[in-house]
Amino acid sequence: MSPDARSLLFREAPDEGRGAAPRLKAAVIGAGMLGLDLAERLNASPLLTCTLVAGRESSISALRRAAQLGCDVSAEGVKAVTRADVDVVFDATTAEAHPAHWAALATSGVVLVDLTPSSGGSMVAPTVNGSRAETNRHLSLVSCAGQAVLPVLDEVAKHSTVDDVEVVTTVASASVGPATRDNLDEYIATTEYAVQRLTGATRAKVMSTISPALPAPAFRAQITVAACEIKAGPLVKGIEAAACEVRGFAPGYEISSLSVDHGLIRATVTVTARGHRLPPFAGNIEIINAAAVVLAERHAVARGRRTQS
DSSP states (O other): OOOHHHHHHHHSSSSSSOOOOOOOOOOOOOOOOOHHHHHHHHHOOSSSSEEEOOOOOOGGGHHHHHTTTOOOSSSSSSSHHHSOOSSEEEEEEOTTTHHHHHHHHHHTEEEEESSSSSOSSOOOOOOHGGGGGOSSEEEEEHHHHHHHHHHHHHHHHSSSSSEEEEEEEEEEEGGHHHHHHHTTTHHHHHHHHHHHHHHHHEEEEEEEEEEEEEEEEEEEEEEEEEEEEEOOHHHHHHHHHHHHHHHOTTTTEEEEEEEEEETEEEEEEEOOSSSSTTTOOOOOHHHHHHHHHHHHHHHHHHHHHHHHH
């Protein structure tokens, strides 16, 4: 989504001042780094508002910070969400917990946006197949790696026949919480599955490094694709255009290197966090949370149109 397209989305949004539908009410399950940053982004959106952050007894201090953002808080997790009057729920917990969260909410009519690597729901990246957010009630954001590489790989698939894909991510240790560390196997497996499913690759291999280096490195994904029938000129232009679209909602998204040579496509994606309270190196949180919000906004616009028609 380009900056102009994002502005158009907001212009077409329901206008409370003219008596149209109000902003959608959202809840966040999980009060870690991901959940708190997400709550802040939701309250900054013109189409959404965070009314509840639900965590566990062990996250009381984090819930206090959520309360300072103006959100109601609860230590009862998904149980509190099932009692709340909300339209959209964001799951920022673990892959293991997510199926139970969907089971608890499946009949409620809410939209559930899954930020865990559980592989449940319809796999979505805003610039690849974001239209699914308009009607689908169970959305999977795959992983931060998936959100970083799928826009590039989608363009590769448009301009070549994809054989093998290798993705190597590097993320700063300080931006990786306990849930992400526990979910590393699921993170890798779900990202591999999404790459194959959405690009048609015959094989995908994902590796991840959690770096303790200081200063902390920016989030980076190195992509290597073996392909045939490559249309190099259109491919390079397409990848540059895709990166521009992603910067419409994640301004720190960059293609820091790109080469096409003898059937191999190599690209490096770097994501720097900008704005909010995240440190610059926390691009992994930036890319998935920004994607989650823009998809929920797209759903809000679609719902507003249906209401007005």
